[in-house]
Amino acid sequence: MSESIEAVRVVSAEREIAASAERVFALIADPAQQPFWDGNQNLANAAAGQRITGVGESFLMTLTTGAVRENHVVEFEEGRLIAWQPSEPGAARPGHLWRWELRDLGDGRALVTHTYDWTVLTDEKRLVRARATTPEMLRASIDRLATLAEQG
Numbered sequence: 739m740s741e742s743i744e745a746v747r748v749v750s751a752e753r754e755i756a757a758s759a760e761r762v763f764a765l766i767a768d769p770a771q772q773p774f775w776d777g778n779q780n781l782a783n784a785a786a787g788q789r790i791t792g793v794g795e796s797f798l799m800t801l802t803t804g805a806v807r808e809n810h811v812v813e814f815e816e817g818r819l820i821a822w823q824p825s826e827p828g829a830a831r832p833g834h835l836w837r838w839e840l841r842d843l844g845d846g847r848a849l850v851t852h853t854y855d856w857t858v859l860t861d862e863k864r865l866v867r868a869r870a871t872t873p874e875m876l877r878a879s880i881d882r883l884a885t886l887a888e889q890g
Contacts, residue, residue, distance in 0.1 A: 757887035777878025
C-alpha cells in the first residue's frame, strides 16, 4: 500500500481543552457519557457501569439506528490513552479503530487528539462510511467533549 493511500486511512483532529486531562478522560472512558459528546450524533446510549479500566475489556453501545456495537479496548493508559475496535456483538472485528490521546498541559488544560484508523478495515459495508469520516467530524466530537469538560 502506498504512503498516500495509507495517510487517507488515518484521520485525526486535535485541540486544547480548558479542563484537566483527568476530567476529559473520565468523559471518554465512561461509555454512558459518550452519546453526549459524539459529534457524529451516531451514538444513542450505553448502559451505566461500563467504565473502562484496561485493555481487553469491552463495552456495548446502542447506535441511533438501533444497532448495538461491542467495542473492544485495545489500548489503554489511565488518563492518557484509550482506543477501541467496534464490532457487532460476538462477531469478528472488521478492522477499524477509534483512539483518544490526552496530554496534560498543566494549569487545568489538556491537549486532546482523536484519531480514526481504518488501515486494516476490510468490511465492504463499512468502507463508504470510513471514507466519509473527516477531521472535521472528529473535531466536532472534541468540541462537544470540550463543552462538557469545561462545564464540570
